[in-house]
Amino acid sequence: MDLSAILIDWLPFLVTGIIATLGLVLSALGVGFIIGLPAAIGQVYGSRPVAFLINVYIWFFRGLPLLVLLFLFYFGIFPAIGLGDVSPFVVGALVLGLHGGAYQAEIFRGAILSIDEGQMTAARSLGMSRTQAIRHIVLPQALLIALPGWSNEYPTVLTDTSVCYAIGVAELLTRASVIVSTEYIAMPIYLACAGLYLILNYAGMKALHLLERRVSVPGFESGSNWT
């Protein structure tokens, strides 16, 4: 059988893998955002103990290899708390989210700190509470500033999802490996797989750039860098 026929045969199988990979990406970015933004706010505006705890979280999840985190959660923590039956996909999505949250927190923290103090002062002078000033004045600006850096997380996260292969998540790389071991052709399958990652990379960045252009506000323009 020639290569194109093999690829067509396996196409639905691969597409399911792509969907799983994208699911992992969305979870990493989404869960990461839900954790990262409050973590950054806590770091900047929280009390000492809160900021300390968040620092420990960031230090831990940025300092450990993703592979070790996956092993730790999948083989260790989840079974230990009685969740041994949870699917590898859920564990992978959660670990990528916790991992991504630590990186995103740093991005958002930098953005919050870069905003001129006069913005807060002016908001307070109009009678806004601290919470209102953070919510309506500081955060919208911080998000605009953070967006390019946040977009640049996408390619990293996309390649990171492949590490979930190690705990048996049926994502793109895992499925490519299944094809390799079934059909006994390695190189073309792997290269096709690499091509798919490059396409996902390009398409995702394109989408994020559209988003950036859509929400752009004069005075906040600065594109994310990509090659």
Added chain:
Amino acid sequence: MDQIAFIVEILLPALWGGFVVTLGLIACTAPFGVLIGAAVAVGRVYGNRPVQYLCRAYVTFFKGCPLLLLLFILYFGLPSVGISLSPFVAAVLGFIFCNSAYDSEYIRGSIRSIKEGQFTAGLALGMSRAQVIRHVILPQAMRRSIPGLVNEFVYLIKYSSLAYMITVIELTGAGKMVATRYFTYNETFFVVGLVYLFLVTLTTIGAHLLERRVSLPS
């Protein structure tokens, strides 16, 4: 079994061998990563069209291709075209490709940030283009790249764990073997994680010292 006894008597001795392999992977990768990264960066900024194009393709491919897939290509894929590498060599090669692609981005940014006048002044003194790049531009650009290169070094420490996926028994692999045998996943990967945290934190501190040593008055 008592956890402390397990960690001291079984786990740590078992991890030692893997730890040495991890250090070996990092040591074999980092210098080449920086060197090739610098070469690719210079190619992208100062090369002619084809060279620029090639260097750009190099970066796009090795940044966009997941490292784990790259390792599979080098270890499981290459034998099908008649090239067989040992797991260690395949891992180091993969790390060098990946590391150099990322390093080159930082170095390229630094080269671009250096004022045009530096190049002109070098040429005016009679230096060749290559001499200006080598003796004027790169010494400045490499200094400015240190924070980025350190960042990538930290990534290298962490992603060296992927070598286990192509059967290199480094730190994570050694841990996995102990954890499976004694069924002590929590303790083992926690300790393995601490070793990585130790390496990463040590690097960060060392980088600060290095930065201060090589910094120029400005």
Added chain:
Amino acid sequence: MTTDDIILRVEGLHKSFGSTEVLKGVSFTVRKGETKVFIGPSGTGKSTLLRCINQLIVPDAGRVYLHGEEVTHAGAKINQYRAKIGMVFQNFNLFDHLTAVRNVEIALIKVKGMKENEAREKALFELRRVGMEDRADHYPAQLSGGQAQRVSIARALAMDPDVMLFDEPTSALDPELTGEVLEVIRSLARAGMTMLIVTHEMRFALSIADELLFMEHGRILESGSPAELATSPNFERTRQFAGRFAEL
């Protein structure tokens, strides 16, 4: 005049930053419709004084009363007082992510609880007052310094403040742009707005002030009406300081 006319009373404000004492006991009262102008060398606590009035900086000692109610130690009520004390900053501090009209209406909506369309109407009215209606949909980055400062005045005015504080409103502007801002402030004075102004524009200060207060080293050293400046012995140190300005 009766004490009912007194809008703002400041009593014995003290403030130190580290070992530097910036305010060493400042007291004065402000009547309705009055314009007080603070002048004096840089770094003598004029900006700090304004920020102590609306508690953006908490004074170490002393009290501030608005309509007889204490603003200092107001606790959570401080936000209500701040809403009644308009402030205009040297660097405008417009909210960079919002258009001009959104800048003016955001506090109306979030602090005063106004409805969107009501707030929009009020915001456009205020922008018209400062001659910025046609720039309502511009972002701060798209405005000149003078325009930005006029929008920031409209933002403060929209809250219907009892008193306006101007902290060197023209210091960050190119000379050719100060005129439009000063003209807006003049029109407010004519309309009877109560104002405290810190400025280095001596000619403007003389023309607009009901009372001129000369501050140095954290104290109000001399004060009086502008008419007294040229002759009165009350203004000896002020004349010395002002003598350095060619326009006098």
